[in-house]
Amino acid sequence: MLATCQTNKRPHYVIAGVPSNIKNFSTFVETSVSDKNFERIYVQGGLNVKPLAVEKIDLDEGVAKDQEDRIKVENPENESVKVGKEESEVEKEAWRLLRNAVVTYCGSPVGTVAANDPNDKLPLNYDQVFIRDFVPSAFAFLLKGEGEIVRNFLLHTLQLQSWEKTVDCYSPGQGLMPASFKVRTVALDDNKFEEVLDPDFGESAIGRVAPVDSGLWWIILLRAYGKLTGDYALQERVDVQTGIKLILNLCLSDGFDMFPSLLVTDGSCMIDRRMGIHGHPLEIQALFYSALRCSREMLALDDGSKNLVRAVNNRLSALSFHIREYYWVDLKKINEIYRYKTEEYSTEATNKFNIYPEQISGWLMHWIPEEGGYFIGNLQPAHMDFRFFTLGNLWSIVSSLGTPKQNEGILNLIEAKWDDLIGQMPLKICYPALESEEWRIITGSDPKNTPWSYHNGGSWPTLLWQMGRNDLAKKAIDSAEKRLHVDRWPEYYDTRNGKFIGKQARLYQTWSIAGFLTSKMLLENQEMASLLFWEEDYDLLENCVCALSNSSRKKCSRRLAKSQILV
Ligand code: GLC
Numbered sequence: 001m002l003a004t005c006q007t008n009k010r011p012h013y014v015i016a017g018v019p020s021n022i023k024n025f026s027t028f029v030e031t032s033v034s035d036k037n038f039e040r041i042y043v044q045g046g047l048n049v050k051p052l053a054v055e056k057i058d059l060d061e062g063v064a065k066d067q068e069d070r071i072k073v074e075n076p077e078n079e080s081v082k083v084g085k086e087e088s089e090v091e092k093e094a095w096r097l098l099r100n101a102v103v104t105y106c107g108s109p110v111g112t113v114a115a116n117d118p119n120d121k122l123p124l125n126y127d128q129v130f131i132r133d134f135v136p137s138a139f140a141f142l143l144k145g146e147g148e149i150v151r152n153f154l155l156h157t158l159q160l161q162s163w164e165k166t167v168d169c170y171s172p173g174q175g176l177m178p179a180s181f182k183v184r185t186v187a188l189d190d191n192k193f194e195e196v197l198d199p200d201f202g203e204s205a206i207g208r209v210a211p212v213d214s215g216l217w218w219i220i221l222l223r224a225y226g227k228l229t230g231d232y233a234l235q236e237r238v239d240v241q242t243g244i245k246l247i248l249n250l251c252l253s254d255g256f257d258m259f260p261s262l263l264v265t266d267g268s269c270m271i272d273r274r275m276g277i278h279g280h281p282l283e284i285q286a287l288f289y290s291a292l293r294c295s296r297e298m299l300a301l302d303d304g305s306k307n308l309v310r311a312v313n314n315r316l317s318a319l320s321f322h323i324r325e326y327y328w329v330d331l332k333k334i335n336e337i338y339r340y341k342t343e344e345y346s347t348e349a350t351n352k353f354n355i356y357p358e359q360i361s362g363w364l365m366h367w368i369p370e371e372g373g374y375f376i377g378n379l380q381p382a383h384m385d386f387r388f389f390t391l392g393n394l395w396s397i398v399s400s401l402g403t404p405k406q407n408e409g410i411l412n413l414i415e416a417k418w419d420d421l422i423g424q425m426p427l428k429i430c431y432p433a434l435e436s437e438e439w440r441i442i443t444g445s446d447p448k449n450t451p452w453s454y455h456n457g458g459s460w461p462t463l464l465w466q467m468g469r470n471d472l473a474k475k476a477i478d479s480a481e482k483r484l485h486v487d488r489w490p491e492y493y494d495t496r497n498g499k500f501i502g503k504q505a506r507l508y509q510t511w512s513i514a515g516f517l518t519s520k521m522l523l524e525n526q527e528m529a530s531l532l533f534w535e536e537d538y539d540l541l542e543n544c545v546c547a548l549s550n551s552s553r554k555k556c557s558r559r560l561a562k563s564q565i566l567v
Helices: 061-069 076-082 089-100 131-143 148-160 212-229 238-252 282-298 306-326 331-338 362-367 390-398 404-416 436-443 461-467 471-484 510-524 526-532 538-552 558-564
Strands: 002-005 012-015 018-020 029-032 040-043 055-057 102-105 108-112 180-187 192-200 328-330 373-380 383-389
Touching: 089 102, 089 510, 102 148, 102 180, 108 131, 108 148, 131 148, 131 212, 131 461, 131 510, 148 180, 148 192, 148 212, 148 238, 212 238, 212 282, 212 526, 238 282, 238 306, 282 306, 282 373, 282 390, 306 328, 306 538, 328 331, 373 390, 373 404, 383 390, 390 404, 390 461, 404 471, 461 471, 461 510, 471 510, 510 526
Parallel strands: 002 192
Antiparallel strands: 012 018, 012 055, 029 040, 102 108, 180 192, 328 373, 373 383
């Protein structure tokens, strides 16, 4: 049996003697500063239009070359990662399982399957490499000094970007990254076989959900790869720069929306089923903010990118102001909302979103602690989703989307509400669960998302690594370590305090395993951890206040910025 390797993707063409595919943009990207406030990328021929092809090339030259040139990525500065203390038996088992989950394409590692339970006879799409699920695996490998799999993953998923797939004859936007991909073996003539990468943009996914978070995670991982390996050449490549720009263009394109936050459909992130998170969910906003900060660091500054960089900066300022100001709740703020006047018509309104005080749920009045606070799950006209969503709040800390005081407030709240959010197995995906009528209407009577199960208040060990380097993380990891391996690394846990293995949880779930390893390594390598997290950016604050003050003709100053934005 002979396996040849070929990427099942957009074909490559030679136009006027210049080898190209749509991804090799150097000769085909034209930029134009139009009436938009950022650069647009035009790809000659468009995505679904066959270019003026004269010759087809079978091999993906870019990738073939990459594989030839593949470097053993090691950052001399990061030697400390590999020393450190002796691994425990649980860690050793986790590493063995993680390595078993590795997927290869043409003989090279390119990702990890979502779950790897040998007894699972119906894996659905859990035998695929999910973009979001691979992130903790990637961090584990990077922190171990093994960059190759991450580099391959970044380059191969880049090739899948905007594959010509359709849902009801409609193609996904250019720049969209798939939710997942699978390596398939396809039979050719003469007993030969070839491997192909087959992406899923949501057209096969349950509920046909659009993976908005994939591109954001891809950018975040690209930056982390550079930081942890020292191989910055990857992010400087023309095709990689173009990949970043395509994702940004998709996120920054104009629509009908009035807010700087990203407007998305339900189920467009880790919670990939209907859970009432359409609109402007915190998780997407926090990842968006992180991806913008990463992009600002990585985009090569030249005439072609300056408008895009300006748009990124403006959006960063506006987004952080918006989230800090309107998503934050603590005891004081809830008390303000409790006394809100409604139906205010003017630009000066206090209750800008016309929130009716009756909306403050009974649970929240009792639950909100004296100390600390958090960012709410979503904000729409006349609607604040007061549920606590863990990933969004943790990424607000990681990316400094929140002010230093707010970030500390979130940690205080987690500590004060330990039994609710950590319980017997860290961490609750959201709190509280939707019950009764709310469950029926909001989830559409989803039997997988019954109260305190799965996305509806289940506990997900993979969230652990996103607690980063804080002291609470250690306590949470210690409690997880005792159970995870005994329970065979479940995907999630059920019940109010995470006592039971999830009703339909997969076992040997890769991101539970990788999340555990990554969180341990981040704790042990504080220096590495700090490379991955962001501090407050005062320039952004200054921008933000400048924009606000222009109308009132206030003079901009850094001090003014700091004092105005809830520091
Ligand atoms: C479930 C999760 C999703 C994850 C996928 C693969 O669909 O909701 O976040 O990416 O499983 O593990």
